[in-house]
Amino acid sequence: MQEVNFDVIILGGGPSGLTSAIYTSRSMLKTLVIAGNPPGGQLMVTSEVENFPGFPSGITGPELINNFRKQAEKFGCTITDENAVSVKGSFTELFSISTDSNNIYKAKSVIVATGASAKWLGLDSEKKLIGRGVSACATCDGFFFKNKNIAVVGGGDAAMEEAVYLTKYAKEITVLVRGDKDKMKASKIMQERAFSNPRIKFIFNHTVSEILGDNSVKGIKIKNTQSNEERLMPDIEGLFVAIGHSPNTKFLEGIIELDAKGYIKIYNGSRTSIEGIFASGDVADYKYRQAVTASGYGCMAALDAVRFLSEHGIEVKPSGY
Numbered sequence: 001m002q003e004v005n006f007d008v009i010i011l012g013g014g015p016s017g018l019t020s021a022i023y024t025s026r027s028m029l030k031t032l033v034i035a036g037n038p039p040g041g042q043l044m045v046t047s048e049v050e051n052f053p054g055f056p057s058g059i060t061g062p063e064l065i066n067n068f069r070k071q072a073e074k075f076g077c078t079i080t081d082e083n084a085v086s087v088k089g090s091f092t093e094l095f096s097i098s099t100d101s102n103n104i105y106k107a108k109s110v111i112v113a114t115g116a117s118a119k120w121l122g123l124d125s126e127k128k129l130i131g132r133g134v135s136a137c138a139t140c141d142g143f144f145f146k147n148k149n150i151a152v153v154g155g156g157d158a159a160m161e162e163a164v165y166l167t168k169y170a171k172e173i174t175v176l177v178r179g180d181k182d183k184m185k186a187s188k189i190m191q192e193r194a195f196s197n198p199r200i201k202f203i204f205n206h207t208v209s210e211i212l213g214d215n216s217v218k219g220i221k222i223k224n225t226q227s228n229e230e231r232l233m234p235d236i237e238g239l240f241v242a243i244g245h246s247p248n249t250k251f252l253e254g255i256i257e258l259d260a261k262g263y264i265k266i267y268n269g270s271r272t273s274i275e276g277i278f279a280s281g282d283v284a285d286y287k288y289r290q291a292v293t294a295s296g297y298g299c300m301a302a303l304d305a306v307r308f309l310s311e312h313g314i315e316v317k318p319s320g321y
């Protein structure tokens with residue numbers, strides 16, 4: 001077992017955590033990123049990222065993560081690909097983070113940027129085709145479905161938003177809702193927006209039972225949730241799963257204040273209910289969920305942590321601001 005002390009420990013190795021790391025290391029704070037295992041978060045299953053500013057020809061998700069890591073390491077931060085399993089302690093007595101490799105790391109402050117994971121249907125065929133026609137992010141991948149017939153699964157606000165967004169590109173969008181029309185979770189205004197769009201059609205009481213194709217989507221099988229009857233939709237070439245996200249906060253239950261859905265509650269920038277613990281990115285944000293907004297939140301959390309530590313007598317380099 002290894003025991004090492006840091007100024008800041010950042011939990012999460014996605015765009016948010018790594019942006020925080022660039023800022024805190026550049027402020028001369030001894031920084032550790034516990035990046036997760038596998039590291040990198042949702043970008044690691046995103047093929048092409050075309051909307052992250054600064055990359056006019058696009059960049060793959062894994063390449064972008066790799067660049068973030070190199071940039072953070074350039075300023076002296078340490079990155080370890082482990083999962084944090086518990087957070088104990090306080091600012092005054094140091095926070096103590098245990099990992100699934102049985103290491104304990106200590107720090108004066110913590111930034112939680114463990115992100116959120118898209119919920120999936122759980123089909124083997126889905127697993128095989130994620131990033132190859134199956135996606136959980138229309139703004140990330142919609143562009144690749146120009147003039148194609150696609151399906152969206154889900155009846156919440158996210159599914160409505162994805163469907164409407166996808167009309168920019170797709171020929172026709174079929175939204176598959178597993179329940180009745182009058183029990184849809186989506187807000188009325190979002191429902192109306194989708195219902196009134198002539199390129200979006202709805203099939204209620206149905207979900208996806210299989211996705212066909214080996215390297216790309218070549219049709220889907222859908223199942224009636226009442227009769228269990230299956231039928232084929234052979235023309236579908238893309239499937240967007242929009243059935244919700246889960247914030248990765250299980251290990252923080254009872255430690256930091258979370259909202260009803262498990263997202264970290266933030267106050268005054270990126271502060272959490274615990275002094276010295278900050279939160280950034282999708283772990284606290286269910287609304288925007290973009291790599292660039294996660295990065296922006298990462299910068300904010302780092303600046304808040306730097307300011308907090310300097311107010312408590314830890315030497316930081318002012319040019320870090």
Ligand code: NDP
Pocket residue numbers: 120121153154155156157158159161177178179183184185186207242243244245286287
């Ligand atoms: P929700 O939990 O609101 O909706 C999830 C949807 O997915 C429900 O229709 C649910 O069906 C369905 N679903 C769940 N599991 C399955 C499954 N295995 N197969 C088929 N369907 C399934 O999640 P959202 O991501 O839509 O929204 C999360 C939060 O974010 C909400 O508070 C929402 O308002 C907010 N949001 C706001 C937006 C905005 O204001 N612009 C945009 C996007 C989200 P069932 O109802 O039967 O359980």
